[in-house]
Amino acid sequence: MTPSPRSKSIQRYSEIRPDIAPTLAFFEKLWNLQDSFAQEALDWTPPENDKIEEALASGRIVFAMSAPSIPVAPLRSALRAVADLLAEEGGLPLEQSDALKAADFESTVTDEMVQDVLKGIDSFVSLMYARLSKEAGAAPLSTYSFIVTTAITPFISAGATKALKPLKEFDWTRWSSGLCPVCGTPASFGRVLDKGNLQGGVRMLSCPLCRAEWIFARLRCARCGERTPESLEYLFDQEDPGHRIHTCKTCNGYLKVSFEKELDFALDPMVEEVVMLALDAVAAERGLSPLGDDEEQSAN
Numbered sequence: 339m340t341p342s343p344r345s346k347s348i349q350r351y352s353e354i355r356p357d358i359a360p361t362l363a364f365f366e367k368l369w370n371l372q373d374s375f376a377q378e379a380l381d382w383t384p385p386e387n388d389k390i391e392e393a394l395a396s397g398r399i400v401f402a403m404s405a406p407s408i409p410v411a412p413l414r415s416a417l418r419a420v421a422d423l424l425a426e427e428g429g430l431p432l433e434q435s436d437a438l439k440a441a442d443f444e445s446t447v448t449d450e451m452v453q454d455v456l457k458g459i460d461s462f463v464s465l466m467y468a469r470l471s472k473e474a475g476a477a478p479l480s481t482y483s484f485i486v487t488t489a490i491t492p493f494i495s496a497g498a499t500k501a502l503k504p505l506k507e508f509d510w511t512r513w514s515s516g517l518c519p520v521c522g523t524p525a526s527f528g529r530v531l532d533k534g535n536l537q538g539g540v541r542m543l544s545c546p547l548c549r550a551e552w553i554f555a556r557l558r559c560a561r562c563g564e565r566t567p568e569s570l571e572y573l574f575d576q577e578d579p580g581h582r583i584h585t586c587k588t589c590n591g592y593l594k595v596s597f598e599k600e601l602d603f604a605l606d607p608m609v610e611e612v613v614m615l616a617l618d619a620v621a622a623e624r625g626l627s628p629l630g631d632d633e634e635q636s637a638n
């Protein structure tokens with residue numbers, strides 16, 4: 339069996355960056371877990387291409403028109419499996435690991451909540467958190483938020499790919515947003531592809547939830563849309579020019595971006611995000627926040 343681009347990338351980084359090898363090994367387990375649940379995703383037919391293009395051009399996301407249904411029992415099992423992996427290998431304080439083991443997703447996650455989850459993941463997480471036992475509540479809300487988003491991805495990512503795949507000719511300046519065109523989640527990462535003679539290459543943003551990727555201007559803030567060159571900057575370490583933070587003075591937001599040309603191998607967005615985890619601290623030191631000053635933005 340030929341190794342997937344993802345495992346090749348993990349292998350390569352584990353060799354050149356032994357410091358992050360354990361973190362990558364943990365995430366690889368998490369991704370394998372997601373892959374195993376993907377088989378239980380329900381089949382879904384996206385809206386017609388022209389309907390999708392029309393929606394995007396008027397600023398609406400695909401899932402606002404039609405979204406895949408998430409199967410309740412498999413989602414509960416996925417929540418349990420992700421929580422177990424995090425409790426056992428996530429390096430959490432003991433009290434938090436115990437809390438995750440005590441979390442009863444069977445009774446706290448209702449059919450109704452699952453039905454509405456794509457309309458608002460934050461409200462799903464808050465509701466679930468409020469219903470957890472006192473013992474299970476010893477882990478912070480942000481940890482449960484991570485568990486929920488990780489558990490949802492395998493049930494929607496194939497649908498997201500299916501929705502965007504036929505849009506090859508779509509002019510992405512008509513969407514031109516840092517929010518995912520499929521599910522509305524803010525992009526968590528960008529990669530600049532080396533397209534040879536195209537000046538500087540194309541930047542693709544990627545969604546941490548549904549894994550969709552879309553084209554976005556290279557010299558534009560993915561958070562507030564700022565285009566003034568004086569406000570934008572690519573920060574990077576001279577020793578590692580392939581991994582950069584794209585910062586914006588207007589909104590104080592930033593986005594982590596990998597450059598294929600400097601790294602000279604195929605970039606896997608999920609692996610790249612883990613490789614660049616340490617850059618969040620660098621950005622925070624400069625007073626930047628991932629989504630910028632307007633953290634409330636949404637596409638719904």
Ligand SMILES: [Zn+2]
Nearest residue numbers: 518521545548
């Ligand atoms: Zn998305």
Ligand SMILES: [Zn+2]
Nearest residue numbers: 559562586589
């Ligand atoms: Zn900005």
